[in-house]
Amino acid sequence: MAKDPVTVTTNRRILLWSTATAVALLAGAGFTLSFSSLIDLAALSGIDRQLAFLWPLIVDGFIVVATAAAFALKGRSRRVTWYPWTALIFFSAISVIGNAVHATQVADVHIPIALATAVSSIPAIALLVATHLLVVMVDAHTSHTAVPAPSSKRPAAPSSDRQLVAAIQAAGKSGQPVTGKLVASLAGTSVRTGRRRLAVLREQFPNQLQKQTDTVEGA
Incomplete structure (x- = not known):
C-alpha cells in the first residue's frame, strides 16, 4: 500500500528536528568542556581569573559565528567567502591547540601526555563538527521547504x-x-x-x- 505523502513529510520533519536537537546538545556539551579547559588555560596564561571566561567565549564563540557566516555567504565569490572560512579555521585551530596545551599542564602523571592531549582536544573538535553539521542541516531544510521563485517575469508562452x-x-x-x-x-x-x-x-x-x-x- 502506498504511503501517505503527508505522513512521510511529517516523519521526515520529526527526524530532522530530532537529529538537529541531538546535534545541538552535542555542540553544547563540546562547548562546555572546551570552555572549562580554555578558562584554565587563560588563567594560567596570566589573564585575570574573573575575566578568564571571556577568552573561551571569544575562541569557541567565533567557531559558531564563522560557521554560520560561511554558510550564509555560500554561493558568493571567493572575495567574500574566504574571510569566514579563514576565521573558522583559525579559531578552530586555537581551540584544539588550547585544549591540548591545557592537558599537558594539568594531566595526571599516570596518564600519557599524548593520550591526555587527544582526549582534551575532542571537545573542541566535537564543537566544530557539530556546529558545522547543524548549519548544514538547517540550510538543507530551508532549501527543501523554500518556495521556488519564478524563473522569469516573461508571460507564459502561448500554448498554440x-x-x-x-x-x-x-x-x-x-x-x-x-x-x-x-x-x-x-x-x-x-x-x-x-x-x-x-x-x-x-x-x-x-x-x-x-x-x-x-x-x-x-x-
Whole structure:
C-alpha cells in the first residue's frame, strides 16, 4: 500500500528536528568542556581569573559565528567567502591547540601526555563538527521547504500557434518590430528557432502576419 505523502513529510520533519536537537546538545556539551579547559588555560596564561571566561567565549564563540557566516555567504565569490572560512579555521585551530596545551599542564602523571592531549582536544573538535553539521542541516531544510521563485517575469508562452499569432499581432500593434527575436521571446525559444517559427507561421497565417512583417522584419 502506498504511503501517505503527508505522513512521510511529517516523519521526515520529526527526524530532522530530532537529529538537529541531538546535534545541538552535542555542540553544547563540546562547548562546555572546551570552555572549562580554555578558562584554565587563560588563567594560567596570566589573564585575570574573573575575566578568564571571556577568552573561551571569544575562541569557541567565533567557531559558531564563522560557521554560520560561511554558510550564509555560500554561493558568493571567493572575495567574500574566504574571510569566514579563514576565521573558522583559525579559531578552530586555537581551540584544539588550547585544549591540548591545557592537558599537558594539568594531566595526571599516570596518564600519557599524548593520550591526555587527544582526549582534551575532542571537545573542541566535537564543537566544530557539530556546529558545522547543524548549519548544514538547517540550510538543507530551508532549501527543501523554500518556495521556488519564478524563473522569469516573461508571460507564459502561448500554448498554440493561434495564441502565438495573436501575441505577435498585439506586439506589432504596440510598435514592436515583428522579428524572429520577438517570436523567440514570446515562445520561450532561441532566436534561431524564433526565426524559423516565424517563417512557418507566415505560411500558415498569411493574412494575419504577412502585412505586418513585410515592412518590419529584421533580426
